Amino acid sequence: MTRRGAAPAAALTVIVLLVAGCGxxxxxxxxxxxxxxxxxxxxxxxxxxxxxxxxQRSQTPVAADDQPLAxxxxxxxxxxxxxxxxxxxxxxxxxxRVRIPALGIDAGVAALGVADDGEMEVPKDARTVAWYxxxxxxxxxxxxxxxAHVDYNGVRGIFFDLARLGAGDEVVVELEGGRTRTFTVQxxxxxxxxxxxxxxxxRREGAPVLTLITCGGEFDAAARSYRSNVVVxxxxxx
Amino acid sequence: MVRSxxxxxxxxxxxxxxxxxxxAEKSEASKVTFVHGIRGFFTDVYLDDELILEGFAPERxxxxxxxxxxxxxxxxxxxxxxxxxxxxxxxxxxxxADGKLTAVxxxxxxxxxxxxxxxxAGDMIAAGSGKLVARHAAATGDVEFALDxxxxxxxLTPTSEMSESVSPGEHTVAVSGDDGLSKSxxxxxxxxxxRVVYLVGSAKENTLGLLTQTxxxxxxxxxxxxxxxxxxxxxxxxxxxxxxxxxxAVLGGVVAVTIRxxxxxxxx
Numbered sequence: 001m002t003r004r005g006a007a008p009a010a011a012l013t014v015i016v017l018l019v020a021g022c023g024x025x026x027x028x029x030x031x032x033x034x035x036x037x038x039x040x041x042x043x044x045x046x047x048x049x050x051x052x053x054x055x056q057r058s059q060t061p062v063a064a065d066d067q068p069l070a071x072x073x074x075x076x077x078x079x080x081x082x083x084x085x086x087x088x089x090x091x092x093x094x095x096x097r098v099r100i101p102a103l104g105i106d107a108g109v110a111a112l113g114v115a116d117d118g119e120m121e122v123p124k125d126a127r128t129v130a131w132y133x134x135x136x137x138x139x140x141x142x143x144x145x146x147x148a149h150v151d152y153n154g155v156r157g158i159f160f161d162l163a164r165l166g167a168g169d170e171v172v173v174e175l176e177g178g179r180t181r182t183f184t185v186q187x188x189x190x191x192x193x194x195x196x197x198x199x200x201x202x203r204r205e206g207a208p209v210l211t212l213i214t215c216g217g218e219f220d221a222a223a224r225s226y227r228s229n230v231v232v233x234x235x236x237x238x
Numbered sequence: 239m240v241r242s243x244x245x246x247x248x249x250x251x252x253x254x255x256x257x258x259x260x261x262a263e264k265s266e267a268s269k270v271t272f273v274h275g276i277r278g279f280f281t282d283v284y285l286d287d288e289l290i291l292e293g294f295a296p297e298r299x300x301x302x303x304x305x306x307x308x309x310x311x312x313x314x315x316x317x318x319x320x321x322x323x324x325x326x327x328x329x330x331x332x333x334x335a336d337g338k339l340t341a342v343x344x345x346x347x348x349x350x351x352x353x354x355x356x357x358x359a360g361d362m363i364a365a366g367s368g369k370l371v372a373r374h375a376a377a378t379g380d381v382e383f384a385l386d387x388x389x390x391x392x393x394l395t396p397t398s399e400m401s402e403s404v405s406p407g408e409h410t411v412a413v414s415g416d417d418g419l420s421k422s423x424x425x426x427x428x429x430x431x432x433r434v435v436y437l438v439g440s441a442k443e444n445t446l447g448l449l450t451q452t453x454x455x456x457x458x459x460x461x462x463x464x465x466x467x468x469x470x471x472x473x474x475x476x477x478x479x480x481x482x483x484x485x486x487a488v489l490g491g492v493v494a495v496t497i498r499x500x501x502x503x504x505x506x
Contacts (some may be wrong), residue, residue: 048349052316052326053278077290082273082299082449084423084435113406113429114366120460134366134406134429134457147463151470160471193462202459204430215466217473224467 092137097174098129098146103161109146109173120145126152129159135202138173139181139236142204146173147213150226159214163190163230171210171234183210183234190216190228201231210234268337269302271358272312273451275344275375275438276351280317281326286310293317299451305333312341312353329353340451345377345440346396354397358453360432363403365458368427370409371401371434378441381415394437401432411435413448423448430457 047055080086095109111133112121123130129148136142149157169185191197201211210233217228272283274296283291291300294317309332313325327343329352338358346352354375363369372383372394380393383400386409390400394413406429412422419441427433432453439445 046324047326049276049279049326049345049351050349053276056280056316057278077300077303079291079294079298079300082275082297082436082451084425084448084450087426087450089426089428114460118365118461120463122463122465132460145463147465150466151468152466154468154470156470157466159465163471196462198459198462201463204457213463213465215464216471219466219469219472221469224469225464226466226469226472229463229465 092140093175093177093179094133095131095138095144095146095173096176099172099174100165100169101172102165102169105158107148107158120147122147122149126155126157132202135204136208137175138183138210139175139208141208142206143201143209143211145202145211145213150214150216150230157214159212159230162212162214162232163188163216165212165232169234170237171212171232173210181236182238184237185232185234188230188232190230192217192228193226196229196231208236210236266307266335267304268307268333268335268339269358270305270310270333270338271302271340271451271453272300273340273342273375273436273449274298275342275436275449276327277439277445277447279314279326279351281314281343282317282319284311284313284315284321284325287313287321289321297449299449302338307333307335309333314343314351314353327351327353329355331355338453338455340434340453342373342375342436342438344375344436344438345443345445347377348440348442356399356434358432358434360401360453360456362458363430363432363456365460366406366429367403368406368429369401369432369456370404370411370425370427371399371432371453372411372413373397373399373434373436376437376439376441376446377443378419378437378446379416381413381419381437384410384412384414386410387412411448413437415441417441419446421446421448425450428452430454432456 094111097107098109099106107127107129109129109131110123112123112130113133115121120132121130126149129146132145132147136144138144148159150160150162151157165185165188167185167187171183171185172180173183174180201213212232212234214230215226215228216230217226219226274281274294277296279296281294282289283294309330311328311330314327315323315325329341331341333339340356340358341353342356343351343353356373370385374381374394374396376396380395383390383394385402385404394400404427406427408424408426410422410424414420421437425433425435434451434453436449436451437446438449439447
């Protein structure tokens with residue numbers, strides 16, 4: 001490693017001196033300066049890391065460790081603080097309410113995650129809508145998932161009529177803090193659970209989409225479970 | 239029997255769908271992140287002889303950089319030093335295909351520093367969980383690492399790592415060792431990401447400390463969305479004969495194809 005670093009410097013010096021021999025006067029001056037810098041670098045005594053740091057400290061009136069932290073380095077490579085106290089897990093405001101005028105729905109939204117069996121956690125009642133809290137919030141990049149029951153313990157669920165939604169219908173999501181986002185339905189489909197494009201429904205990157213999910217299709221009475229999911233895709237329009 | 243045939247057919251549909259999408263997303267390049275753990279050292283960072291960061295401050299971490307498969311070299315020079323000056327720290331390393339790596343600059347003893355490469359790829363994290371990783375990148379011997387007051391069985395040796403799946407949220411990490419070394423900190427761990435805690439610095443200089451980094455893109459999706467248990471909305475509640483169910487699965491596949499294509503078109 002030591003040699004790798006030194007060799008190009010020496011080579012550069014030689015080339016620069018050769019060029020200097022046949023260049024113009026102004027060129028000579030520039031080249032001589034370059035040559036002197038290069039040879040200085042090459043011949044400079046090797047300093048240890050503590051010596052380098054001590055030299056840097058002496059040049060900077062502010063102690064290096066007290067350097068204020070820029071929020072972002074800018075430039076071609078972005079960087080941020082690696083200090084634990086500077087961890088900033090920015091979170092977008094979560095959804096608190098959803099309104100779907102076409103279906104007369106106006107429901108509270110609960111932030112839910114993953115159940116013990118690995119499936120998305122769903123409300124323990126028929127009327128609450130669940131937001132998948134580990135995915136994006138509505139309007140952020142990726143697919144924001146709002147799921148609710150089609151039915152629950154013999155009662156019709158808040159998303160009972162979800163399959164009636166069609167392209168052009170509006171979905172309004174109220175976010176924590178009072179701001180609302182409006183989405184317009186693009187597509188509605190019933191998809192067998194075996195072939196549900198789950199990575200697409202829960203994607204965390206890419207264009208923002210609001211994904212409404214409930215159950216539907218054939219009902220497996222023995223398993224007390226539907227064989228399909230009804231999925232509605234809506235894109236932000238306001 | 240019928241169920242397994244349906245499942246098998248569905249799998250075929252899924253695989254047929256998945257292959258072209260996967261092929262399109264596949265990339266050979268790896269992601270490499272750089273963590274600067276040499277306190278007090280302001281450095282110009284060169285990657286394969288190209289200056290990529292000028293006057294990079296210690297205790298900072300870069301975004302992941304895309305690097306092609308093959309051999310690469312990082313050189314750290316004192317900030318402002320000529321590009322041909324002898325690097326203060328240098329490291330040649332191999333980048334695998336589709337990998338994730340972190341290069342950490344750190345002390346190895348009182349006078350010397352090095353760059354150690356850690357593999358960030360690891361296993362995907364189960365849906366609803368996070369991961370905490372502890373890495374030893376300091377000029378000191380073995381240390382004991384504890385997570386939420388539970389010590390790991392084995393000591394954390396220099397340039398090694400340990401990891402544990404955790405619930406998302408705040409966790410306490412503690413590092414202890416010889417000469418009264420005792421560092422602890424509360425660290426929030428996001429779902430689907432690995433939060434890495436580094437021990438950096440030098441025991442003899444009394445500069446041991448903790449740094450952190452987040453490795454994203456390790457999340458898994460929930461297995462499904464169970465949103466009905468009563469059959470009130472059922473299209474049929476009789477036992478389903480095999481053929482229609484197969485058709486349904488295939489039809490579902492067609493819908494999935496349409497959805498996937500549309501989404502790709504919309505986002506592309």
